[in-house]
Amino acid sequence: MNEKRLLIVDDDEIFLNRLGRSMTRKGFTPTLAGNVAEGKRQAQTAAPDYAIVDLRLQDGNGLEVVEAIRAVNKHASIVMLTGYGNIASAVAAVKAGAIDYLAKPANVEDIVNALLADKGTPPPPPENPMSADRVRWEHIQRIYELCDHNISETARRLNMHRRTLQRIMAKRSPQ
CATH class of the missing domain: 3.40.50.2300 (Response regulator)
Structure with a gap:
């Protein structure tokens, strides 16, 4: 074996x-x-x-x-x-x-x-796909990383008030 x-x-x-x-x-x-x-x-x-x-x-x-x-x-x-x-x-x-x-x-x-998993076949679709809230969270996190963790710049690029963004990011990520 x-x-x-x-x-x-x-x-x-x-x-x-x-x-x-x-x-x-x-x-x-x-x-x-x-x-x-x-x-x-x-x-x-x-x-x-x-x-x-x-x-x-x-x-x-x-x-x-x-x-x-x-x-x-x-x-x-x-x-x-x-x-x-x-x-x-x-x-x-x-x-x-x-x-x-x-x-x-x-x-x-x-x-x-x-x-x-067989490398030639794509994985099956997830049984529990991401919720819309989770997709939004992922997008915000990606922009935040691209802005070198600058909250003000991230808020500007997302066309969002800085305090609103801070409140969103202070919460746990949605499932």
Whole structure:
């Protein structure tokens, strides 16, 4: 039987260990890394076939790890995880070489399905698509990032009062 080498990179140690144990039960052989530097080092030595990488890590961006994995294994299946999901970062992750992008908390079944999905077929449509409020939130977040986190400039570009924008952004993201 082929060994399913998996690299998991996340700076949340509890989540990292729990996901590692779950993926072992699913038949993977995980290697764990807690930061970008360790993730890049493990990518070089382990040459994983699969990877689960957190987008925002304490010492940098998970996209650096994706690029390091792609350098040693062009065919690796890489899933990006993040607690800060937005469309702009999802596009960046896919351009860097990730095959899927999941928001935390993602369940293990969703992660395994994404890792093992046939690369030639598009994923099925989501059972619970984003609400109109969530799409609006994503758009505002994208513009905010493009404006280098300048609230006044974001409000101007969205043709919105700055205080209104601040109130919207102070709330939790809609589901």
